Amino acid sequence: MSITTILQHSLTGISLGGAYGLIAIGYTLVYGILRLINFAHGDIFMMAGYFMIFSLASFPWPIAIGITLLITVLMGIAIERVAYKPLRSSPRMSIMISAIGVSYLLQNLATYLFTAIPRGYPEIPLLKRIFRVGELSASLVTLLTPVLTIVLVALLMILVNKTKTGMAMRAASKDFETAKLMGININRVITVTFAIGSLLAGIGSILYFTDRMSVTPFSGTLPGLKCFVAAVFGGIGNIPGAVIGGFFIGIVETLLVALGYSTFSDAFTFVLLIVMLLVKPTGLFGEKTMEKV
Amino acid sequence: MSLLEIRDLKVCYGGIVALNGISFDVEEHEIVTLIGANGAGKSTTLRAIMGLIPIAGGTIMYRGEKLNGLDTQKIVGKGVVLVPEGRRVFPNLTTLENLRLGAYLQKDKAVIEANLERVYGLFPRLKERHWQHAGTLSGGEQQMLAVGRALMADPKLIMMDEPSLGLAPLVVKEIFSIIRKVNEAGVTVLLIEQNANVALKTANRGYVLETGTVSMTGPGRALLEDEQIRVAYLGKTR
Numbered sequence: 001m002s003i004t005t006i007l008q009h010s011l012t013g014i015s016l017g018g019a020y021g022l023i024a025i026g027y028t029l030v031y032g033i034l035r036l037i038n039f040a041h042g043d044i045f046m047m048a049g050y051f052m053i054f055s056l057a058s059f060p061w062p063i064a065i066g067i068t069l070l071i072t073v074l075m076g077i078a079i080e081r082v083a084y085k086p087l088r089s090s091p092r093m094s095i096m097i098s099a100i101g102v103s104y105l106l107q108n109l110a111t112y113l114f115t116a117i118p119r120g121y122p123e124i125p126l127l128k129r130i131f132r133v134g135e136l137s138a139s140l141v142t143l144l145t146p147v148l149t150i151v152l153v154a155l156l157m158i159l160v161n162k163t164k165t166g167m168a169m170r171a172a173s174k175d176f177e178t179a180k181l182m183g184i185n186i187n188r189v190i191t192v193t194f195a196i197g198s199l200l201a202g203i204g205s206i207l208y209f210t211d212r213m214s215v216t217p218f219s220g221t222l223p224g225l226k227c228f229v230a231a232v233f234g235g236i237g238n239i240p241g242a243v244i245g246g247f248f249i250g251i252v253e254t255l256l257v258a259l260g261y262s263t264f265s266d267a268f269t270f271v272l273l274i275v276m277l278l279v280k281p282t283g284l285f286g287e288k289t290m291e292k293v
Numbered sequence: 294m295s296l297l298e299i300r301d302l303k304v305c306y307g308g309i310v311a312l313n314g315i316s317f318d319v320e321e322h323e324i325v326t327l328i329g330a331n332g333a334g335k336s337t338t339l340r341a342i343m344g345l346i347p348i349a350g351g352t353i354m355y356r357g358e359k360l361n362g363l364d365t366q367k368i369v370g371k372g373v374v375l376v377p378e379g380r381r382v383f384p385n386l387t388t389l390e391n392l393r394l395g396a397y398l399q400k401d402k403a404v405i406e407a408n409l410e411r412v413y414g415l416f417p418r419l420k421e422r423h424w425q426h427a428g429t430l431s432g433g434e435q436q437m438l439a440v441g442r443a444l445m446a447d448p449k450l451i452m453m454d455e456p457s458l459g460l461a462p463l464v465v466k467e468i469f470s471i472i473r474k475v476n477e478a479g480v481t482v483l484l485i486e487q488n489a490n491v492a493l494k495t496a497n498r499g500y501v502l503e504t505g506t507v508s509m510t511g512p513g514r515a516l517l518e519d520e521q522i523r524v525a526y527l528g529k530t531r
Contacts, residue, residue: 164397171383171394177345178381183369183398183446 001258004135009258010251015142015211017250018149021243022204023227024234025156026197028242031231032173033193035092039099040079042224043106044198048072048205049121049215050114056122069202076198077191085187103224110217118214127210145207146247152200153243160239165192173237222266226253229273235283244284294357296321296450296481297342297373302351304334304341311337313505314351319450324472324482326492326513328526329502335485336378338502339452343375344368355450370398372449376456380439384428388419391427391438395445404447412441415471433464440471444480451475452483457491469495489526493517501526 023045030038051071055064083102087095127141160166172179172189180186208223209215227242230249234241249269256265276283297319304312312334319325327335340346342353344365353360360368374395382391392412396405413420416437422430427438436456443451453472457465469491476482486492493499496513501522509516516522 164393167386167390167394168397170385170390174383174385175381178377178383179394180345180365181343181369181375181377182394182442183366184394185364185366 005258006255008136008138009254011136011138011142013251013254014247015138015145015250016208016254017247018145019204019208019246020223020227020230020250021149021246022152022200022207023223024230024242024246025153025239026201027228027231028234028236028239029193029197032237033169033190034084034088034095036084036095036099037228038197039096039224039228040083040102040106041197041201042220042222042227043103043110044072044076044079044220045201045205045208045224046215046217046220047075047106047110048202049209049219050110050119051202052206052209053119053122053215056124061124061126065206068206069199072202072205073195073198076194076201080190080194085190107217107221114217116217118216121209121213121215124210139211141207141210148203148207149243149246152203153239156196156200156239159196165189169193226266226269229269229276232273232283233276235286238283238285241283241285295319295354296323296356297483298352298354299338299342300352300354302338302341302353303349304337304346305349306346310505312341315502315505315507316351317500317507317510319481319483321481322476322479323498324476324484324496324513326484326486326496326499327502328486328489328492328499328516328522330526331487332504333502334505335502336454339375339454339483339485342368342373342452366398369446372447374443374446374448374451376439376443376451376453378454378458380432380435382427382430382435382438382442384426386427387423388425388427388430388438389423391442392419392423392445395442396447398446405445408445408447412444415444415474416441433460433467436460436464436468437471440468440475444475448480450481450483452485454485455487456484457486457488465491489522490517 023041026041027038030036048068051068052064055067059067079102083098084095087098127139129140130137131140131143160169168179168184168189171182171184172186176186226249227246230245231242233248234245249272252268253265256262256268295318300316301314302312303314315338327338329335337346341348342360344360344363348361355371355373383394392409393405396408399405418434419437419441422434427435430438440456456468460468465488472482472484472495484492484496493513493516499511499513499516500507501509501516
């Protein structure tokens with residue numbers, strides 16, 4: 001394999017990894033605050049794909065992107081209100097089962113509304129423009145994805161570490177009750193968390209599907225699980241960790257395909273999960289514990 | 294009108310009665326203490342006042358307004374704060390961030406800075422350690438932070454749940470001298486303690502709680518002299 005081919009595949013891998021990273025943040029944020037693995041997150045990503053198909057059919061692309069992201073965010077918030085909030089004081093297992101239920105509900109709702117036949121993902125000509133550097137060629141979306149991912153993560157880190165809302169989120173992630181005693185509105189913090197997670201899943205969805213041409217009601221399942229693994233790999237609850245996990249899985253997966261082991265590219269992700277859970281269950285950058293009792 | 298009037302307050306935990314209709318008053322500028330053994334319902338009382346747990350009956354009146362049924366953040370907004378049992382500082386946040394969270398509902402930056410200076414004046418140690426993660430502070434420092442954080446809200450009524458828990462006697466003394474200072478500055482204090490001795494010495498008045506009811510009440514010094522209390526809570530043998 002020539003160096004050009006390797007570079008070409010790496011580029012694809014980095015791009016895929018960026019989209020994974022954006023979705024993985026949604027898992028890690030929600031886990032950080034609620035200690036919940038939001039199994040419906042991959043399906044929110046899938047629904048965002050359909051929202052884009054339909055909104056782009058009637059609006060120019062900048063407006064369609066805005067509409068898609070808005071509906072995705074509202075859906076994420078609504079899911080939390082309806083399916084998770086009533087269970088907040090129940091055992092953690094109940095809310096997790098509810099999340100799995102929402103996941104199946106969304107898949108079946110999509111099958112019912114849009115049929116299981118793959119729908120072509122519309123092309124945004126600007127994103128598909130091809131750039132060439134020497135022998136390498138890439139569409140704008142391939143180049144844009146990792147850059148956008150890093151910019152969004154940087155913004156998110158500033159939000160979490162430097163703003164009052166971020167401080168409230170960090171406080172709530174440790175201790176709901178004491179956060180309430182500070183006057184923090186916990187419901188608002190959780191809504192903001194789901195809104196950010198869904199927004200990033202929506203952006204990830206546009207970047208991911210633009211490169212993949214079609215959406216089915218089950219398009220969210222495998223990417224969702226992979227991004228969950230990415231979040232665990234990076235240390236669930238840790239935002240940069242989730243992104244690094246996303247990039248790692250995206251790159252290795254693409255390289256495995258390039259080397260002719262495409263059969264194993266999905267298996268790799270789950271082997272990674274098992275190995276990680278056995279060797280370092282807290283992930284690469286797992287939460288530090290340093291409380292004094 | 295008292296600052297805080299509790300009438301016939303009842304709380305149940307899944308069928309088990311934790312508070313069986315207690316009544317007490319806290320007057321403005323007072324230090325009032327609730328003492329009692331483990332499980333008497335002291336913490337439950339404070340948590341019910343803050344709206345952290347649902348109440349089964351009775352009323353909680355604060356400056357003539359009903360507090361029951363309000364969200365915790367609304368109650369905090371009215372100037373009632375709780376220093377929770379076991380300090381509960383946010384270990385992943387710095388000392389300064391913990392203090393700023395205490396003023397979460399305060400919008401005016403100048404007021405926040407003034408409160409911060411006031412708290413640093415009471416606890417110079419917190420200023421020295423403002424950059425440190427609260428999880429790395431010593432137990433005494435964490436208690437100071439918990440009190441300082443509550444004061445950042447500019448409260449009218451500060452409630453404290455076992456501020457002496459797990460602290461060295463010298464630190465306990467320091468904390469209680471600060472409680473008196475805070476009170477002299479015009480903040481009303483409702484204190485619950487297992488360390489009845491120091492609590493009754495500090496308080497103007499005390500209430501004795503026994504398995505969900507008030508069994509005795511009086512000025513702090515008088516309760517301290519009471520034979521029954523000396524036997525039950527102060528470790529005096531008959």
